[in-house]
Amino acid sequence: MAKEITSREEDYSQWYNDIVKKANLASNSAVRGCMVIKPNGFALWENIRDQLDRMFKDTGHVNAYFPLLIPKSFLSKEAEHVEGFAKECAVVTHHRLMNDPDGKGVVVDPSAKLEEELIIRPTSETIIWNTYRDWIKSYRDLPLLVNQWANVMRWEMRTRLFLRTSEFLWQEGHTAHATKQEAIDETIQMVNIYAQFAEEWMAMPVIKGVKTANERFAGAIDTYTIEAMMQDTKALQAGTSHFLGQNFAKAFDVTFLDENQKQQLVWATSWGVSTRLIGGLIMTHSDDDGLVLPPKLAPQQVVIVPIPKPGEEIDEVATKIMADLKAIGIRPIYDQDKKKRPGFKFAEYEMRGIPVRIGIGKRDLEKGEVEIARRDTKEKTMVPLEGVAAYIENLLVEIQDNLFNRALKHRADHSTEVDDFDTFKKVLEEKGGFIYAHWDGTTETEKKIKELTKATIRCIPLDSKEEAGKCVFSGNPSKQRVIFAKAY
């Protein structure tokens, strides 16, 4: 049993916090709501970022960078957008400090007040569309497919490491298109890329869908989402892709001359995922012994632990295995610490979520084999020395698959079709998870259900089939089921 990790059963929130801290992913900082991402956590983010970046570039996108600070007036140019974000903006009002005339320290210099306040970006649509006005003149400038990796700040009331911090890292794609259809296609392409990344790389099954008007991004016509189910059966919105219509083009006067020499407004999309993904990764796979990482994203995939401690013979074997693994593109490390005992190391690497551990002991070497332990199931197997690299290559694939299938089963086990409100409340209370129910399409009903149960509509699934039914709350006619769940 792992030391000092609260079990999931006892207190799921505390378990989550323990994992983040004990696995050395991140910690709270001196600044309220802002976290320090530690090397272990940042290595994960780098792997997430690098893979997504490849996927973006493979679909024709390029990276750029826009300023952290946005003039206050920009934000108010799109009415719904400002309404959505105004309540959580940090504002820069001055540009100079001075010595406190009354004594120690420094104070804001009142004479250095800015003529126009600057907002620390909560998202960059406004500054980017203000820039796009200059970049886009002709249909030949389109489509414009730009992404940026950046930090943003949203002054949240309550924060949780990775899941919701005041400052977070993310990528935001902002694209401009000549036609509505092309922009919609882009929006859908990007939600598909997010889903593919979540499932193939994070081993986190997701449901693709469209948000209701109530849950839509401020300023969007449609918001597409990927929704994942955590181990406590709550939903996590893991990524969003927005079809922005011509809202920002109108607000920032971005037009182009088409092939027929007519001025046209540009069509827009934006899409993003954040460091929240790391929170999702933790809550999808990890257990009471610590972090569990999918091999494809694990910064280190294999750890070699000498038993009882490093020695010439063991070093030699370990070095050979390291080389064999690296040769086939696997990321191993060899723990040569002589002070720590094997038992400590086993627990330590389980805490850190390294997918595979190789134990090399003198006893095993006499028989020409090593012990291989997998993190996901804790199973241990003795493997002949000459077959180690190939065995691990297969094992990593198997672990990746197992994690995905396990999460998929968990989601299936906690998804329920419900047709009346009493059952709805009962299922939500006793079983939790995703509830597939008919909804009459009104914000009013959605809000009432939220008031009564705390469940929100996570999305209208893209693959849901048309099916005549009655709204679970109002009894009014409905054409398809939507997903209700309690969410992070």
Added chain:
RNA sequence: CGGGGCAUGGCGCAGUCCGGUUAGCGCACCUGCUUUGGGAGCAGGGGGCCCCAGGUUCGAAUCCUGGUGCCCCGACCA
């Protein structure tokens, strides 16, 4: 912004009610020896503006006054 709680080595806490030797414990850290197949043992050692500012007192971590910060529960959210 409402309601509750907490502030003492890096972390977790005791001490505060009832003021009084040198502020203590566990973990972590450093040194040495013995250990080492699932979180080792012993011995020694380092590290504290006891949240801040004022006050009461011979004497304040402890009592009084006023601040500040953080956490938890609600409303808000990727």
